[in-house]
Amino acid sequence: xxSEQKKIVPIDxxxxxxSSIRDDLMEIAERLYPDTFKDWSEASFGALMIDAVAYxxxxxxxxxxxxxxxxxxxxxxxxxxxVRHGRILGYKYQGPDSTYGTVSMFVLVPASTTGLGxxxxxxxxxxxxxxxxxxxxxxxxxxxxxxxxDSSNPVVVATVDTDTGAxxxxxxxxxxxxxxxxxxxxxxxxxxxxRFLKTRLSSNNVAEIISVVDSEGNEYFEVDFxxxxxxxxxMANTNYKNDNVPSVLKPYLVSRxxxxxxxxxxxxxxxxxxxxxxxxxxxxPQSVAIDAFGKSYVTDTTFDPTRLTKNQSLGVVPSxxxxxxxxxxxxxxxxxxATNGLNQVNTVEMNFTDAASLVSSKMQEVIxxxxxxNEEPIIGDVTTPDSDELKRRIFDTFPTQNRAVTQADxxxxxxxxxxxxxxxxxxxxxxxxxxxKRNLNLYVVSEDSQEKLTTTxxxxxxNVKTWINQYRMMNDTIDILDPYILNLGIEFTIKxxxxxxxxxxxxxxxxxxxxxxxxxxxxxxxxxxxxIFSELKNVTGILDVVTVTLRAKTGxxxxxxxxxxxxxxxxxxxYLVVPANAIVEIKYPATDIxxxxx
Numbered sequence: 385x386x387s388e389q390k391k392i393v394p395i396d397x398x399x400x401x402x403s404s405i406r407d408d409l410m411e412i413a414e415r416l417y418p419d420t421f422k423d424w425s426e427a428s429f430g431a432l433m434i435d436a437v438a439y440x441x442x443x444x445x446x447x448x449x450x451x452x453x454x455x456x457x458x459x460x461x462x463x464x465x466x467v468r469h470g471r472i473l474g475y476k477y478q479g480p481d482s483t484y485g486t487v488s489m490f491v492l493v494p495a496s497t498t499g500l501g502x503x504x505x506x507x508x509x510x511x512x513x514x515x516x517x518x519x520x521x522x523x524x525x526x527x528x529x530x531x532x533x534d535s536s537n538p539v540v541v542a543t544v545d546t547d548t549g550a551x552x553x554x555x556x557x558x559x560x561x562x563x564x565x566x567x568x569x570x571x572x573x574x575x576x577x578x579r580f581l582k583t584r585l586s587s588n589n590v591a592e593i594i595s596v597v598d599s600e601g602n603e604y605f606e607v608d609f610x611x612x613x614x615x616x617x618x619m620a621n622t623n624y625k626n627d628n629v630p631s632v633l634k635p636y637l638v639s640r641x642x643x644x645x646x647x648x649x650x651x652x653x654x655x656x657x658x659x660x661x662x663x664x665x666x667x668x669p670q671s672v673a674i675d676a677f678g679k680s681y682v683t684d685t686t687f688d689p690t691r692l693t694k695n696q697s698l699g700v701v702p703s704x705x706x707x708x709x710x711x712x713x714x715x716x717x718x719x720x721x722a723t724n725g726l727n728q729v730n731t732v733e734m735n736f737t738d739a740a741s742l743v744s745s746k747m748q749e750v751i752x753x754x755x756x757x758n759e760e761p762i763i764g765d766v767t768t769p770d771s772d773e774l775k776r777r778i779f780d781t782f783p784t785q786n787r788a789v790t791q792a793d794x795x796x797x798x799x800x801x802x803x804x805x806x807x808x809x810x811x812x813x814x815x816x817x818x819x820x821k822r823n824l825n826l827y828v829v830s831e832d833s834q835e836k837l838t839t840t841x842x843x844x845x846x847n848v849k850t851w852i853n854q855y856r857m858m859n860d861t862i863d864i865l866d867p868y869i870l871n872l873g874i875e876f877t878i879k880x881x882x883x884x885x886x887x888x889x890x891x892x893x894x895x896x897x898x899x900x901x902x903x904x905x906x907x908x909x910x911x912x913x914x915x916i917f918s919e920l921k922n923v924t925g926i927l928d929v930v931t932v933t934l935r936a937k938t939g940x941x942x943x944x945x946x947x948x949x950x951x952x953x954x955x956x957x958x959y960l961v962v963p964a965n966a967i968v969e970i971k972y973p974a975t976d977i978x979x980x981x982x
Contacts, residue, residue: 400445406438457775464647466771470778471645474786476608476800479646480589481807482712483564483719484843485762487516487524487726491532492542492553492753494746502554505742506750507533510558511733515566516756518721518728523566524762525712530560561843562726562762563806565591565714574598577703579657582645590651591714592802593644598705604640610656610698613637641699653709656699720832721762729754763830763838764807770903788855791815794826794862801851806844809837812867812907814964824860826852827867827907827965837904837969839866867907868945868966871937873976876920877930884925886981893923898973908964913957930982934960937976943969 399408413421413434421430453459457469467477489510493502514526542555572583596604605615615636645652734751736742769777780796788794794813801808808828816823828848832838845864856862874897880889900919905911913932920929938946945966952961962968970976 400442400449402438402442405441406434409434409437457778460775461771463771463774466774466778467647470774470781473778473782475778475781477646478800478802478807479651480591480714481719481764481768482591482714482805483721483762483764484527484806484847485524485562485721485726485758485841486559486760486843487526487562487756487758489530489532489558489560490753490755490757491556491558491750493532493556493750494553495551499550502539502556504533505738506736506746507556508734508736508747508750509533510560510754511735513567513731514733515730516562516726516728517730518726520721520725522564522715522719522721522726523730524562524564524721524726525567527561527563530558532556532558534558562758563712563714564719564762564764565712567594567710567712569708569710572707572709574702574705574707577659577701579701581655581701583653583707585651585653585709585711587651587711587713588649589713589715590646590711592712593651593653594710594712595708596642596653596710597708598702599708600705602640602702604642604655604702604707605636605638606644607638607641608643610641610643610654612641613639615641639700640702651711653707655701658698658700660700660703719762720764721758722832723759723761724757726758726762727756729756760841761832761838763832763841764809764844784855786855787857788852788860789857794824794852794856797852797855798826798828798848801848805847805851808840808844808848810904810907810967812964813862814908816863824862825965826862826864828864829867829869829907829967831904836971837869837967839869865965868963869943870945870947870962870966870968871942871971871976872911872960872968873935873937873978874916874970875931875933875935875978875980876916877980877982878920878926879928879930880981881925881927889923889925890979890981893920893926893979894973894977896920896923897977898970901970901973905962905968907967908962909968910954910959910962911968912959914959937971942971 396404396408399405410424413430414424421428424430424434454462454465457466457473460466460469470477491508493506495501496503509532510526510530512526512528516524516526518524538557540555541551542553544551568587570586572585574581574583593606596606598604607613607615615638639658642653642655645654732751732754734754736747739747777796777799780792781800784793784796788797791813795811798808798811807830809831811826811828814825814827816825826848828840828845829837830840830844848864849862852862876893876897878889878893880886896919897916900915911934913934916932917929920926920932934949936946936949938944947960947962947966949960952963953959954961960968
């Protein structure tokens, strides 16, 4: 057979997996080389060669498809690649979520010499960093100093002298904010100067970088982007007693800075390109390209472009030093705590106004007497967004351009709030229909320790308020509200196919609906009856779905909010209309989803 005849053999380029490639190779070999190879049994050399080529072709096809898919955000499915796409589009992956809450702390203070009130010298200040733990072993850290001498703190007699009845100890109650996790530090040795140095922290589940200091005492500040040179630093308020504000924010110009980059597991510190002590740098790149009147201009025709990369406006890179990085670790599984679940004191840090003149044993008694309890649940978002939800957040982030104008902008900004400030499971922004001006209602909801929806506590709401204030339009006013949680149940009737075990079939049907509704609804999202029909019909063994009915669940462990299902059903009866200020939840699928086989 001539070479020209060999060239016209058609090649099917749609065959890309092992079996189809192997079949094509066998057909070509039998057609073009009938006399060269006649033994194509499994143990033959010809079969070995064809299998090897088919295997290589299958591998190449797989990785070609994989690389093309991962190149685009729409088709990417590797979580780390989705995070990288989000970074390009302006989305900052927050890492493990934190939960915030308020705790009540109690100390016993010895009575004054007169017995009328506690001895004010022994009233302590609980310092931030004091560590508590829950009954389940979760750690929490006090985020602020708590002064027990505040006049608003309740004071009661704790113990009295059995003979005279005079008070001997007073109990003082104070409240403070806590966040999940615990604080630790890591030392990283940095060698010679390296432009755009990037270093990885050894610990996983890093929720917050608290401080970065080198061995010379220079502090490095976290910024949103390396071109940013202004940060706001929290300073102690010297006038705290009068205005009741514990700290104030001061603008601070920084040249030592870094940005935090994350993937699913690791946390990185990314520095700039400035070299300490380097004087031959260009502070403003436009001075090289634009001859502006009254501005300095580089006229050297042999200008070295690498001088631009040494610009200290991108931050001084640490070199030949040791970085001490202090950060907070948190749990990635579940860091929510039920009421009174946080009741153990691990490490205590307390200050006394004039400790040098006090009796050390009495001070230690006060420190040892500290007790803690959370009078409301400590809640947040305990589940990491899956790939689809993360993509949706990235798509919503890109058009916001770091400002909030539309409803989608505000929702995207809330979801982007750093995990160090707590997390919101679901949020929705609606225009207040009763407001004359541009008043907006922001509905937020969180998850409890059982991954069930619950109202968001005041601490997280305050953090949300502070966070969105830097993005909102100047003439927008926002009220942060709790949506109504509508607990619903599903009742259905199905027909079983012939020779199908009804008990097994019913269990499979309930499992299918439980899996479908394991992901929480969005606020205002309707529940479609047609989706339930479709999900049940896909269960093997179900011949037909006869009826599907929704039932409202209230009282007991359910929400007190109720909805008239018949009145809120769509005209065609295919979906339940949910109000814009409410969210649907199938709270207990095992008991809320009930079926019957006929």
